[in-house]
Amino acid sequence: MITVKKLVKRFGLKTVLRGLDFEVQPGEFVALLGPNGAGKTTFLRILASLSCPSLGNVTVAGYQLPHEAAAVRARLGVVSHLPLLYGDLTAEENLRFYGRMYNISGLEPRITEVLEMVGLENRRRDLVRTFSRGMQQRLAIGRAVLHDPDVMLFDEPYTGLDQDASSMLDEVLKTVAAEGRTVVMTSHDLVRAEDLATRFDILSRGVIAASTTREGLKNTNLLAFYRESLAD
Amino acid sequence: MTGQRPNSQPPKGIFLKAVSAIVWKDLQAEFRSRELFSAMLVFSLLIILIFNFALELDIKTRQSVTSGVLWATFAFAGTLGLNRSMAIEKDRGCMDGLLLAPVDRSAIYFGKVISNLAFMLIVEIIVLPVYSVLYNINLFQPGLLLVILLGSIGYVGVGTLLSAMSVQTRTRDILLPILLFPVVIPVLLSAVKASNGFLEGLDISEFLLPINLLIAYDIIFIAVAFMVFDSVVEE
Numbered sequence: 001m002i003t004v005k006k007l008v009k010r011f012g013l014k015t016v017l018r019g020l021d022f023e024v025q026p027g028e029f030v031a032l033l034g035p036n037g038a039g040k041t042t043f044l045r046i047l048a049s050l051s052c053p054s055l056g057n058v059t060v061a062g063y064q065l066p067h068e069a070a071a072v073r074a075r076l077g078v079v080s081h082l083p084l085l086y087g088d089l090t091a092e093e094n095l096r097f098y099g100r101m102y103n104i105s106g107l108e109p110r111i112t113e114v115l116e117m118v119g120l121e122n123r124r125r126d127l128v129r130t131f132s133r134g135m136q137q138r139l140a141i142g143r144a145v146l147h148d149p150d151v152m153l154f155d156e157p158y159t160g161l162d163q164d165a166s167s168m169l170d171e172v173l174k175t176v177a178a179e180g181r182t183v184v185m186t187s188h189d190l191v192r193a194e195d196l197a198t199r200f201d202i203l204s205r206g207v208i209a210a211s212t213t214r215e216g217l218k219n220t221n222l223l224a225f226y227r228e229s230l231a232d
Numbered sequence: 233m234t235g236q237r238p239n240s241q242p243p244k245g246i247f248l249k250a251v252s253a254i255v256w257k258d259l260q261a262e263f264r265s266r267e268l269f270s271a272m273l274v275f276s277l278l279i280i281l282i283f284n285f286a287l288e289l290d291i292k293t294r295q296s297v298t299s300g301v302l303w304a305t306f307a308f309a310g311t312l313g314l315n316r317s318m319a320i321e322k323d324r325g326c327m328d329g330l331l332l333a334p335v336d337r338s339a340i341y342f343g344k345v346i347s348n349l350a351f352m353l354i355v356e357i358i359v360l361p362v363y364s365v366l367y368n369i370n371l372f373q374p375g376l377l378l379v380i381l382l383g384s385i386g387y388v389g390v391g392t393l394l395s396a397m398s399v400q401t402r403t404r405d406i407l408l409p410i411l412l413f414p415v416v417i418p419v420l421l422s423a424v425k426a427s428n429g430f431l432e433g434l435d436i437s438e439f440l441l442p443i444n445l446l447i448a449y450d451i452i453f454i455a456v457a458f459m460v461f462d463s464v465v466e467e
Binding site: 048049050051052070071073074076078080082083084085086087088089093097098100101102103127143 | 333
């Protein structure tokens with residue numbers, strides 16, 4: 001579903017990604033872990049077609065970036081630590097706006113379905129600026145799944161959430177993954193990543209330093225694997 | 233994924249749908265918050281009031297500077313609106329939301345241009361009668377209104393592009409006027425000259441050149457912005 005070969009990203013003289021190789025099979029849930037400044041967000045922005053690679057090949061859902069970016073974007077849902085929502089619009093107005101941007105047919109029933117999925121059906125006519133951070137993040141996931149994408153990218157979705165909001169977000173993420181979507185999530189929360197993902201990749205100094213699956217963690221835990229990978 | 237993959241081009245008709253969605257969203261959000269509109273309107277009214285007091289004793293001078301005062305008012309108020317309109321997209325990450333939509337990115341440009349133009353025209357519709365009363369000058373002439381429309385299109389056309397550039401910097405509030413005013417001088421000069429022609433009751437043949445220049449600048453600026461907007465918003 002996602003194939004990345006020898007990806008390099010430079011910002012002026014600074015090289016952030018240094019020949020990164022990465023592959024995700026359909027239906028996999030990959031947690032992309034690593035210290036601050038490792039290049040996780042930059043990598044996700046390239047997969048989302050928000051940033052162009054300096055060198056290398058990137059294919060998402062069978063389409064090559066950046067040449068077929070519009071086709072990639074139609075099959076992609078992105079959630080970041082910012083909600084990407086308009087505070088002066090209601091929950092349903094936000095979803096209606098994005099639905100029109102994605103040219104979704106049968107939009108109104110889909111909006112209702114998505115609001116029910118993220119547990120905000122009873123707040124659909126409330127302005128988003130009156131929502132808590134957790135509710136905004138749930139609506140952000142609703143926005144991202146509205147067009148039923150094959151691939152979902154989550155960039156630090158738990159940032160700024162309290163325990164209750166994080167637990168609710170866990171449930172929404174599990175629902176999203178259970179629908180068979182391919183998911184790539186960056187996070188610093190190893191406990192949550194271990195609970196949700198099926199594969200764990202450690203990004204360090206612009207390359208994938210180590211990778212393991214849930215089965216590979218049978219005799220250890222993610223924290224130990226993470227520390228060991230970064231120590232090498 | 234091989235052989236039978238769908239066409240990678242966005243479906244036809246989605247462009248206009250995306251433009252109208254952005255316009256609808258901007259108007260809906262603005263009519264609810266009135267953040268941008270009230271700042272532009274209060275600023276415009278303050279400028280014309282200040283000029284009214286400053287030029288109070290000299291009626292002849294007041295009449296001769298009308299087009300200059302009007303366009304200075306529209307230009308400064310317009311800068312406020314342009315800055316705020318793009319800042320709303322940037323602050324909550326909504327610009328990324330727009331860029332993630334599977335549409336040609338020029339749809340975002342045209343959507344923002346139309347909504348910014350709507351805000352500017354609404355402010356102008358309110359400012360013109362107030363100005364007419366304060367300065368005792370009839371500004372409701374079809375020719376003058378057409379010049380105001382053409383000038384506003386040119387101003388907003390280039391201003392929307394430059395605000396998309398400046399909003400990505402830390403000094404966006406300062407940077408936009410510094411970038412915008414030198415570029416938009418041809419539009420403002422042509423608009424002032426053409427407005428003066430109508431206000432002084434000259435024969436249209438005497439100020440046809442600035443009107444033609446205004447139309448040419450509008451077309452050129454919007455065409456250039458259409459071509460480069462994708463690169464401007466690209467990281």
